[in-house]
Amino acid sequence: MSSIEPEVKQRITELRKLLQQASYAYYVLDNPIMEDAVYDRLYRELQDLELQYPQLITVDSPTQRVGEKPATHFNSVRHNIPLYSLENAFNVDELKTWEQRWRRQTSDIGAAEYVCELKIDGSALALTYENGILVRGVTRGDGVMGEDITQNVRTIRSIPLRLNLDGWENLQRVEVRGEAFLPLDIFEQINVERQKNGESLFANPRNAAAGTLRQLNPKVVHQRKLDFFAYTLHIPDSEEVTIVNSQWHSLELLQRMGLQVNPNKCLCPSLQEVAEYYQYWDTERLNLPYMTDGVVVKLNSSSLQTQLGFTQKFPRWAVALKYAAEEAPTRVENIAVNVGRTGAITPLAEMHPVQLAGTTVSRATLHNSDRIAQLDIRIGDTVIVRKAGEIIPEVVRVLLEPRPPDTQPFVMPTHCPVCGQPVVKPIDEAVTRCVNTSCPAILKGAIEHWVSRDALDIRGIGEKVVQQLVDKELVNSVADLYELTVEQLCELERMGEKLAVKLVDVIANSKKQSWSRVLYGLGIRHVGNITAQTLTKKFMTVEQLVSAKVTDIAAIYGIGTEIAESVYQWFQSSANQSLIARLQCAGLQFANSPETETAIDTNQKFAGKTFVVTGTLPTLKRNEAKELIQKAGGKVTDSVSKKTDYVVVGADAGSKLTKAQTLGINLLNEAQLLELLQEEI
Numbered sequence: 001m002s003s004i005e006p007e008v009k010q011r012i013t014e015l016r017k018l019l020q021q022a023s024y025a026y027y028v029l030d031n032p033i034m035e036d037a038v039y040d041r042l043y044r045e046l047q048d049l050e051l052q053y054p055q056l057i058t059v060d061s062p063t064q065r066v067g068e069k070p071a072t073h074f075n076s077v078r079h080n081i082p083l084y085s086l087e088n089a090f091n092v093d094e095l096k097t098w099e100q101r102w103r104r105q106t107s108d109i110g111a112a113e114y115v116c117e118l119k120i121d122g123s124a125l126a127l128t129y130e131n132g133i134l135v136r137g138v139t140r141g142d143g144v145m146g147e148d149i150t151q152n153v154r155t156i157r158s159i160p161l162r163l164n165l166d167g168w169e170n171l172q173r174v175e176v177r178g179e180a181f182l183p184l185d186i187f188e189q190i191n192v193e194r195q196k197n198g199e200s201l202f203a204n205p206r207n208a209a210a211g212t213l214r215q216l217n218p219k220v221v222h223q224r225k226l227d228f229f230a231y232t233l234h235i236p237d238s239e240e241v242t243i244v245n246s247q248w249h250s251l252e253l254l255q256r257m258g259l260q261v262n263p264n265k266c267l268c269p270s271l272q273e274v275a276e277y278y279q280y281w282d283t284e285r286l287n288l289p290y291m292t293d294g295v296v297v298k299l300n301s302s303s304l305q306t307q308l309g310f311t312q313k314f315p316r317w318a319v320a321l322k323y324a325a326e327e328a329p330t331r332v333e334n335i336a337v338n339v340g341r342t343g344a345i346t347p348l349a350e351m352h353p354v355q356l357a358g359t360t361v362s363r364a365t366l367h368n369s370d371r372i373a374q375l376d377i378r379i380g381d382t383v384i385v386r387k388a389g390e391i392i393p394e395v396v397r398v399l400l401e402p403r404p405p406d407t408q409p410f411v412m413p414t415h416c417p418v419c420g421q422p423v424v425k426p427i428d429e430a431v432t433r434c435v436n437t438s439c440p441a442i443l444k445g446a447i448e449h450w451v452s453r454d455a456l457d458i459r460g461i462g463e464k465v466v467q468q469l470v471d472k473e474l475v476n477s478v479a480d481l482y483e484l485t486v487e488q489l490c491e492l493e494r495m496g497e498k499l500a501v502k503l504v505d506v507i508a509n510s511k512k513q514s515w516s517r518v519l520y521g522l523g524i525r526h527v528g529n530i531t532a533q534t535l536t537k538k539f540m541t542v543e544q545l546v547s548a549k550v551t552d553i554a555a556i557y558g559i560g561t562e563i564a565e566s567v568y569q570w571f572q573s574s575a576n577q578s579l580i581a582r583l584q585c586a587g588l589q590f591a592n593s594p595e596t597e598t599a600i601d602t603n604q605k606f607a608g609k610t611f612v613v614t615g616t617l618p619t620l621k622r623n624e625a626k627e628l629i630q631k632a633g634g635k636v637t638d639s640v641s642k643k644t645d646y647v648v649v650g651a652d653a654g655s656k657l658t659k660a661q662t663l664g665i666n667l668l669n670e671a672q673l674l675e676l677l678q679e680e681i
């Protein structure tokens with residue numbers, strides 16, 4: 001193999017450093033130092049160089065954040081140091097009691113400093129850095145054992161893959177703890193998306209963060225834009241590099257090493273300042289772009305922390321001073337039922353308006369009939385509503401005292417309130433559903449989903465147009481969209497001929513959209529756009545997907561049995577099969593086009609290609625090379641013939657090389673083979 005020019009290595013190092021600095025400035029300091037376009041250009045330059053010299057790729061390269069392969073499961077691992085929980089205090093009096101207690105447990109030390117940090121409502125993570133490189137990211141789990149989710153942790157942009165250890169180069173091992181969380185706007189977007197896909201909503205950003213971290217597909221995690229604040233630094237005792245003598249000092253070091261530390265922190269000389277800090281954030285926290293449910297109060301001195309130690313569950317030197325969840329009583333005026341796109345029938349409490357956490361609340365989801373029965377919520381009841389995670393209002397409990405004498409338990413309708421067809425409730429599911437595919441409620445939702453941006457992206461068909469198309473019975477299935485005429489569209493309110501012509505044109509244009517968008521557009525439960533992409537990478541045509549068994553579908557990385565079952569069932573329905581047939585007739589894409597086919601699956605890159613491997617390769621064993629080719633869909637044979645596409649040649653290749661040369665067959669060395677495998681087309 002040819003040796004690599006030193007300039008190339010130098011440029012790669014330089015690019016990585018520049019990109020790392022730019023990311024740090026952008027994600028951690030919130031102070032960009034580089035235009036997006038410049039970042040993209042440098043990133044591409046690095047990508048190109050790494051493609052050319054795959055042997056120079058390192059795990060901490062900015063290009064390596066998102067792994068290609070989804071996980072099938074996460075390994076359970078033991079934490080080097082357990083992750084403790086925190087004792088709660090709910091007011092300043094309880095905080096004083098806590099202070100008196102810790103003072104009794106140590107020799108009298110007079111004044112003590114406290115560090116106040118915001119308590120981020122997310123999911124705790126333990127990160128391990130070895131020689132500055134992020135090697136492990138583990139969930140809290142039960143505090144003793146957690147799950148190894150390193151692949152997912154690497155996708156979080158504010159977590160550096162390499163620490164800045166300037167001046168600390170000999171620090172072999174560093175453990176960082178902190179909170180991964182979802183900013184509120186992202187949390188809301190995720191819920192909108194989940195609602196569209198017929199999935200249950202996350203009640204609060206904490207659940208959403210935990211659910212995201214446990215996603216098997218790192219691409220989904222990357223897309224969800226988790227963030228991270230570091231709050232604990234552990235340097236093993238043996239590493240006598242420094243003396244971290246206080247929590248405040250730890251926070252400074254974490255920041256210097258390149259981790260994001262929440263800027264809202266305070267070093268307080270006494271409990272008085274702690275109380276003021278807590279009161280200040282009680283209202284101010286509502287202006288933050290993330291959720292906090294309290295203030296964590298920690299004794300600043302490390303030696304005091306060591307003296308006090310831990311109980312079975314908590315450190316004695318820290319306490320979580322929590323904000324009470326906002327709750328208020330109000331009266332249930334009605335229980336309405338809503339039919340969603342997937343036919344899910346959700347009961348909704350319509351209540352006398354009440355002020356909660358700065359907003360007026362008059363509706364709260366009651367989730368499903370099981371939940372209503374469990375709480376026994378009736379029309380006329382006085383209930384306590386709470387903003388779960390200060391976001392989604394929910395009914396917490398019923399106050400039985402003021403219940404009027406004539407109330408009746410709520411009964412879920414046996415028939416869909418929109419189409420009047422009987423509803424179903426599978427025994428093992430909490431949700432009641434309308435299963436009539438021509439139910440106007442389902443139809444409207446299905447069309448809105450079909451035309452949406454990530455699906456067929458048909459601009460100009462909004463909620464109002466959909467409503468009229470369904471109400472006037474011009475459209476009874478998404479396939480009808482492709483038969484709409486200008487005259488029919490002109491029947492709609494505020495629709496002139498010019499607009500109608502344009503709309504027919506836009507609809508016709510959507511026939512060019514990819515198979516993956518079409519699959520997503522069909523609105524199969526649990527099939528979001530990423531899942532649709534994953535499925536269409538494997539199943540190149542709809543016929544392949546229709547004939548797939550649940551086990552074939554579930555065998556794909558990142559696809560669980562729930563998704564597989566849902567996809568399988570959907571394609572079993574004869575109504576759905578006729579829909580596909582109609583859409584196929586209309587000219588929609590149900591197969592990957594030749595351009596996408598090659599682009600689509602790096603795993604199937606060598607599909608239809610025949611290889612011969614000969615000679616001794618520099619690093620791979622012959623069998624390993626064969627395996628790599630086969631995994632990429634290629635065929636490996638023993639002898640060279642006209643049908644051979646490539647011969648991979650190592651040292652001392654004999655007659656096979658000569659034959660390949662006579663036949664004019666493409667020759668590859670090991671590096672070129674690896675490069676081809678890496679290539680993203």
Ligand code: IVH
Pocket residue numbers: 084085086117118119120121122123124140179231296315318320
């Ligand atoms: S310190 C032994 N600091 O709150 C130290 N925890 O209810 C324990 N949390 O499991 C953790 N923000 O997930 C600490 N600034 C902060 C925090 C914080 C959020 C979480 C953490 C912990 C939970 C305890």
